[in-house]
Amino acid sequence: MTDPLTGALLAGAVTLVGYLSEHVLTCLVPAFFIAGAIGAFVKKDAILKYFSPDTKKTVSYGIASVSGTVLAVCSCTILPMFAGIYKKGSGIGPAVTFLYAGPAINVLAIIYTAKVLGFDLGVARAVAAVTLSIVIGLVMAAVFRDHDARVRAAAPARTAQADDDGRxxxxxxxxxxxxxxxxxxxxxxxxxxxxxxxxxxxxxxxxxxxxxxFERDEVTDWAYETWDLTKKIFPILIAGTFALGMLAYFIPPETFAPYFGDNSIGATMLAALVGAVLYMPTLLEVPIIGTTFGYSADLMAGGPALALLLAGPSVSLPSLLVISRIMGAKKTVVYALLVIVLSGLAGFVYGNIVG
The missing domain is CATH 4.10.860 (DNA Excision Repair, Uvrb; Chain A)
Known part of the structure; x- marks a missing residue:
């Protein structure tokens, strides 16, 4: 008879081998190269300078909402960037849109979601993340108009033009x-x-x-960006997937079926709340939903899965504590509530349309 520790280690190994064999070569390797190319060849500084409160909304919110595809960062990495643009005079709406969308629209995570959890859920995650980021930003700008008024009084509007690389x-x-x-x-x-x-x-x-x-320096930058993303994310993904396999041995996915097994508003809101509390490194939310909560085994419904995907990467209890130090407790509470409620509603709508 297998002892619990041995059984858990075997379960972790089986889960890890399954994910590696099915998804790494055909999905993650090309995705890392794409993310590295975006990071190397798209001008980040020019993008971040379009966030002035006087910039046309279609421009500032449009750029902020898709910034994650350019930056390919997780919630922990987005925080210092958010702090920088917030303190340098960004409008609160575009800054918050950037804060939410950065991790939510991460090109690696979207690709991995579509490959592992299904194309429909991957597309729904991308569309909902962009839409929710803009809605959250607009609501924050409407609620906290005084912030933009102070920014306008302190400095004139700024614009930027991206450098021409000659290619x-x-x-x-x-x-x-x-x-x-x-x-x-x-x-x-x-x-x-x-x-x-x-x-x-x-x-x-x-x-x-x-x-x-391409110039030699550009190719070098591409290689560096790809390697930097790989060494930051891949070891965590390996260790996390193995740990989730072990966790599933002790807490099988069936445990969560009564809570996340349908597309009710209660299930999707609970999933969004769980996502807003847990800290999930980039890409690890995919095996958490697929393995731990049982989405891949049809034990978790699509609505709660999407709600967790929308809330989890963008906020967590540690990140909310940091955000509160950047823009204050009142703004942070409103932001967190918007993320939870809108993620839950998006999951509810998706689950009942697709389901």
Whole structure:
């Protein structure tokens, strides 16, 4: 008879091997290269300078809501960046939109969600994260108008223009399109006799573009950004997935079915509340929902899963404590309530439409 510790270790190993074999080569490796390329070739500083309260709302909120695809950060990494733009005179709406959307729209997490938990949930997460980030920012700006008034009084509006890197637009477009093509084809269910030639051809396109249209320093930056993301995220994902497998041995997913097994408003709100309290490093929310809460085994409904995906990466008890020191307790409480309520409602709507 297997003792509990041995059984837990075996369960952790089985879970880890399953995730590695199914998702790493065809999903995470191309995703890390895409995220690294975005981090290296998209001008972050120019983006962050568009957050003035006098900037046109369609520009400031639009940029803030998709910033996570550029920055590829988690909730712990977004906090110092949020503090910087908030203290330098950002409007509170775009700053909060940036704070929420940064981790929620993380390109790695969206891709991983779609691959592991299903395409529908991945798309719903991306669309809802962008939408909720803008709504949360607009509400915060409406509630705390005095903040923007003080910012306007202290400094004039600022604008910024992104630097021109001199590269033909079609080269950058073809570069990113080829990387995304490698990801889509590699993660598809096509036979390897079709996958391999297509992935090989797209890889050659990337190589040619890198050699003839990119500077050596840019390629070095791409490699550095990719490696930096990998070394920060991948070890946590490995250790976390193994630990979740062990946890599932002692607390099976069936435990949570009575709480998250349907798409009721109570289930989705509870999931959003749990997400707002727990700290989940980037990408780890996917195996937590799939394994610990049992979404992959149909023990967790889609509504609570989406609510947890929307609330969990963006806020946590530790991050809320830090945010309160940046913009004050009152603004932090309003922000947290908006995240929980809107994430729960989004999960409820998704669960009852799809379900």
């Amino acid at each position: 033909p637009w079609w080269a950058t477009l073809a570069f990113f399109a080829s990387l995304v093509g490698i990801l889509i084809v590699g993660a598809s269910q096509l036979p390897w006799t079709i996958k391999f030639p297509v992935v090989y051809a797209l890889t050659l396109v990337v190589a040619v573009l890198v050699i003839y249209t």
